[in-house]
Amino acid sequence: MLKNGCLYEHIRWGEAFVIVYSVVDRRSFHEAQDILGQLVKLKLPSYYTSLLIGNKRDLDHSRQVCVDEGQEVSLQFGCQFYEVSAAENFAGVSLAFQSMLREARSVQLLKALPIRRKLGVNSVSKVLGNIFGNRSKTDRKKRPSLSI
Numbered sequence: 001m002l003k004n005g006c007l008y009e010h011i012r013w014g015e016a017f018v019i020v021y022s023v024v025d026r027r028s029f030h031e032a033q034d035i036l037g038q039l040v041k042l043k044l045p046s047y048y049t050s051l052l053i054g055n056k057r058d059l060d061h062s063r064q065v066c067v068d069e070g071q072e073v074s075l076q077f078g079c080q081f082y083e084v085s086a087a088e089n090f091a092g093v094s095l096a097f098q099s100m101l102r103e104a105r106s107v108q109l110l111k112a113l114p115i116r117r118k119l120g121v122n123s124v125s126k127v128l129g130n131i132f133g134n135r136s137k138t139d140r141k142k143r144p145s146l147s148i
């Protein structure tokens with residue numbers, strides 16, 4: 001799956017990723033870890049959001065991956081983590097996706113923050129300069145402006 005060029009391209013441009021494994025299939029859990037590792041390699045240091053989902057929670061009697069293992073991997077890779085049962089109801093799946101989208105939107109806002117902060121600092125320093133500056137107005141006009 002990871003050798004698939006198409007997936008590789010998606011990882012390149014994607015900003016939010018959902019990785020699903022089955023709690024009754026340990027191999028799928030290992031594959032999920034591989035994908036999370038690929039994301040780290042291909043995406044860092046860019047910001048991205050990832051969500052790890054352990055599906056088929058209802059099949060507890062055949063469970064091969066315990067909830068603690070999923071949690072541990074999510075901590076290791078800094079992603080959100082939910083166990084759900086797509087067969088039982090969609091509420092859990094929907095909540096997990098909504099939570100991931102909220103984080104992805106926050107990340108987008110954070111990305112835009114440095115410019116805003118820069119503008120804010122410039123505005124504040126301009127106001128302080130006007131209040132405390134001892135230069136005449138004509139002197140101030142001659143100086144090059146740093147505001148964007």
Ligand SMILES: Nc1nc2c(ncn2[C@@H]2O[C@H](COP(=O)(O)OP(=O)(O)OP(=O)(O)O)[C@@H](O)[C@H]2O)c(=O)[nH]1
Pocket residue numbers: 022055056057058059084085086087088
């Ligand atoms: N019990 C149970 N079965 C599920 C759940 N989610 C999916 N399934 C079943 O798992 C089988 C595979 O589901 P698909 O939707 O085809 O998903 P897939 O990614 O192709 O999954 P795999 O065939 O397991 O690799 C289907 O028979 C689904 O009904 C779940 O949460 N609980």
